[in-house]
Amino acid sequence: MAKDIKIAAIGGGTGLPVLLRGLKHYTGDITAIVTVADDGGSSGKLTESTGMLPPGDFRNNIAALSESEELFQLLLQYRFGDKEGLGGHAFGNLLITAMSAIYGSFEDGILNTSRVLAVRGRVLPSTLEAVTLCAEVAANEPAVAGTDLRHVRGESNLSQTHGRIRRLSLDPVQARAFPGAIEAILRADLIVAGPGSFFTSTMPNLIVEGIRAALLAAKAPKVFVANILNQEGETDGFTLVDYLQCLDRHGLGMFTHVVVNNRRLTSGNWPNLEWIQGWAKEGHIDAQCVEADLIDDQVPWRHDARKLARTVMAMVDA
Incomplete structure (x- = not known):
């Protein structure tokens, strides 16, 4: 295990935990930097009722990095049914909420939840400000400048847009980054963004x-x-180049490597999967494309944690 390799991994609560479950076998110095824009489900309800930041994506990443007994990880992810009087809340969300109240801040709530669950690494917010995700959505593609644009507010509304998302912003625009997240990025030996919902995670x-910056x-x-796949309602019809051009449009053209799955299952069991199409020379962007078999054979629309971690770790001093 390369214990001295420092990794900053950026994302949300579904794709990023898969990567983390693989990376923790290579190094103990992992910082997961997680979005606070989630406004749906249990997290949205807790944010509305308590005013704290949404805990759900943090819960999932804490569970992924935890080295505690499996029972504790199952407990963290346990979701109460409506008949139990807790309205679909995950136990881990309630634990983070309680920890935040006990220790007086969301960041200390995350820190102490991580200690209880014996987390290998750290889980940090990208910002401590309550932000709303905003989007400009084109009715068609290509969009005609100045026409056919709708403005959508709220992370949970973006997948209902039925158009092509052209630009994202945060409200407030000048939301300050969490200092620990900035430090983790600047000291890292490797920085990874994704996988996960592109526009909402x-x-x-x-x-x-x-x-x-x-x-x-x-x-x-x-x-x-x-x-592995495009996401219905967010990235329908996207090629790899579309993703990279969107990053570039937002001033995020600094990525040196792009990792993409190159294996597609053609079994009749999966007839409607919209695989992301790989590199297209006519859309070349200045980043090295790394193609590999990354799919989980049992759940082919998700990454395999060990395959992905092995591929990503090859970028260190590559």
């Missing part, structure tokens, strides 16, 4: 101004991990 971190200043390899 990965990008909300990257467009925090201090995060973007730290990425530009950082000397480490910067790896963007493409998803």
Whole structure:
């Protein structure tokens, strides 16, 4: 195990934990930098009722990095049913909420939840400010400048847009990056963004101004991990180049490597999967494309944790 390799991994609560479960076998110095733009489900309810930041994505990443007994990890992810009077809340969300109240702040709540669960590494917010994700959505593609644009507010509304998301922003625009997240990026030997919902998990971190500035200043390899599939309602019809052009449009063209799956299952069991298409020379962007078999054979729309971690770790001093 390369214990001295420092990794900053950026994302949300679904794709990023897969990467973390693989990376923790290589190093103990991992910082997960997680979005606070989630406004749906249990997290949204807790934010509305308590005013704290949404805990759900943090819960998932804490569980991924935890080295505690499996029973504790199952407990963290346990979700109460409606008949139990807790309205679909995950136990881990309630634990983080309680820890935040006991220790007086969200960041200390995350820190102490991580200690209880014996987390290998750290889980940090990209910002401590309550932000709303905003998007300009084109009715068609290509969009005609100045026409056919709708403005959508709220992370949970973006997948209902039925158009092509052209630009993202945060409200407030000048949300300050969490200092620990900036430090983790600047000291890292490897920086990884994704996988995960592109517009609602990965990008909300990257467009925090201090995060973007730290990425530009950082000397480490910067790896963007493409998803296995496009996401219905967010990235329908996207090619790999579309993702990279979107990053570039948001001032995020600093990625040195792009990791993409090159294996596609053709079994009749999976007839409607929209695989992300790989590199297209006509859309070349200045980043090294790394293609590999990354799929989980049992759940082919997700990455395999060990395959992905092995591929990403090859970027260190590559």
